[in-house]
Amino acid sequence: SAFALTEPQSGSDVAATATTATRDGTDYVLSGEKTWISNGGIADLYTVFARTGEAPGARGLSAFLLPADTPGLQIAERLETITPHPLARLRFDDLRLPASALIGKPGDGFRIAMSVLDVFRSTVAAAALGFARRALDEALARATSRQLFGAPMADLQMVQGHLADMALDVDAAALLTYRAAWTKDSGAPRVTREAAMAKLFATDRAQSVIDKAVQLHGGDGVRKGSTVESLYREIRALRIYEGASDVQKVVIARATIAATQGRNDR
Template structure:
């Protein structure tokens, strides 16, 4: 938690923010902090803080199972000018939610790409792996698994494309985003969960080679897991979709 204190020329930030993507690598950070601590979500403001700002320490890196630049940011009397404020005072929560909608669709797209790569690896492996005088692809069980993987990928693709299309429509028309929020949640939930299933099935098809460090499938298996968590875990997306359903 970071706490901003107003000064004659701007704000002073103290506290910490953790699990920050590109921590230690970014040129600047958008920091959300409570300008009115007792106002809940309506008391949050957003600030732009340069990476080299005095009082900002981004050296505490967080190691995770799949390589990703993460860090804890520590603010110690970190001063920013008044023009560092993004939007109005106490308007940060709305900005954060709009940003999440965009990134949920982009996470869905990333998961879709991972699933497609795993599927391509599985198909190529099935066509070349020799077993009992035939290829792995000749077995009906393999064909059924590939068929399931293909259907899961297509379902994820359609929802991801719909979310992107609705985002474009919302941006050009200037209308509200409730429908897009639900579409982004549906895309993020389905694409990440389906990709996890597809990659797991692909790994199983590779057998022991699938868990060998350095193999493409092993790499994908580690990478996909975090996508079901960040930008709102799958459980959060279910809540968004459930609440949206009750509004209709």
Template sequence: MADKSYLGWPFFEERHRALAAELEIWAKKYASHHDESEDVDAVCRGFVARLGAAGFLGLTVPKDGGGKYDRLDVRSLALAREILAYHHGLADFSFVMQGLGSGPISLFGTPEQKKRWLPGVAEGTRIAALAMSEPDAGSDVGAVSTVAVPDGQGYRLNGVKTWISNGGIADQYTVVARLGDAPGAKGLAIFVVEAGTPGFRVAERIDVIAPHPLGKLEFRDCLIPAGNLIGQPGEGFKIAMSNLDVFRSTVGAAALGFARRALDEALKRVHERKVFDQKLADYQLTQAKIADMATEIDASALLIYRAAWTKDQGAARVTREASMAKMYATEAAQRVIDAAVQLWGGLGVTRGVMVESLYREVRALRIYEGTTEVNKLVIAGQTYAAYAAEQKGQV
């Protein structure tokens, strides 16, 4: 019964409302089954294949790479994530990783690179991954130590990546590495590494509280063709941040989907459960919780779709807006889901109950693609910069 009135907001066009309706039908048919005993790799491969066959993965790449629109439409990406997350966390995960994993190619690839690596992503026949994080480089991308050294016709790659989504099932990885002697963020570049390349291996799989395909990658004298460099040497940080500019607000959208499902589950529970001869829904303390949950959901949606709309209107960067959306929506979703668990009582912490699954699913969203703390620093930095510019009469 998730609220759909927000689709009437001026952020959306008719094509977005049509997408939401179509995807809702698909999700009810293919993403309503939850069984964590199933092979997580097989589940994700299945979602990618079905999403590709249905045409939804065309949203994750631009038209010149086999996608639906000339450029990535952030509102469509966010809507898709919200709806998929409402029904199944791995459906959302499988969808977004196609876009995030191939985003550097979509945004900065040559026509030849797009034709080579993107159509399979859109069709669901190739699985994409993004390899940025390292044991000592998470939020601080400038601390990346994986090294690429020119070697004849290409580059020799050495290093370790960890916490890599789709690690072990991806067909292609976009890898952030250090190229040249420039310090920090100035010395980075991005390469495409295909699964099976000699010198590249998935060293281990990582088990987390909400099962997802995660892995640790190793590169040992991994020879990459020169044509696998995306953009120019030294542009790696810019490319990575541009990719996050598109996808960071959609993390908030996934959290929003989880939160909407939690509210619906809570409403169902409080209207069914009796405590001291009256419905739990009739208590003022329950009503206060429901009011807080509903308000946080609407506030999250406004921030998310403001950021997405702003980017779709042609803004070069939406760093501040995307960081606000991601930070607030993920933190709010954690609070909403915690409240839902509380309203479910003992059943709320029972394995297999939806709110228990949501409780585990939402936790990672406050960490990846910029922790809450890092996003606060980004927002403050952007706010300070705007203030300084105003003081100088530049605004």
């Protein structure tokens, strides 16, 4: 499956979505473009967000289920990034969908997209945590096996400092990720704040942990094909997709301010 929200001119700014879905009898007619769509070109089913116009901005969007074999769906471009990831730009040219393809009610699209991201963001945090754990394992193996100045590298206090920072980041990221997952599992209606915190912290810290692992590997750290070199490239996109780190900060700040106002109102 694929989740098609981003457009060439609207990534972080979802309210700028320009793809339209116009009602025509019992159908909707879809026109526009989506880009950076994971699984684009290989998915069987796309969830597409389009403007149906119930209200201006984000409140005028709806979600549609689009089977890949629907006439009018074009895979306009395959996008290549610094690590392998199936990505495509999609085009819809007067593509017809039955009204039954609508998910929820007209105008529900933004709410649906955000509630899906609340779930996805915790999984991005978990992926980042996995990368960071692997980087720490690689760094520990290197530091305990390589001899420097007549002793294992791990005996050097500066190296220990790096290892301590990495272990702390990994455990703190794990705790935030587990809290977000646990909050969702225990039936909370929204986990916006917890998921944004987990995603922001785990992806940012994984970047730092991996960078330290590269450093501790010396020249081997940047050798093409080494594990830490590929982790170094793979982690980068996680700070951009499912909402860039900067956007997570906005989400966390808004949720924190709202919680404070709620307390003050009581």
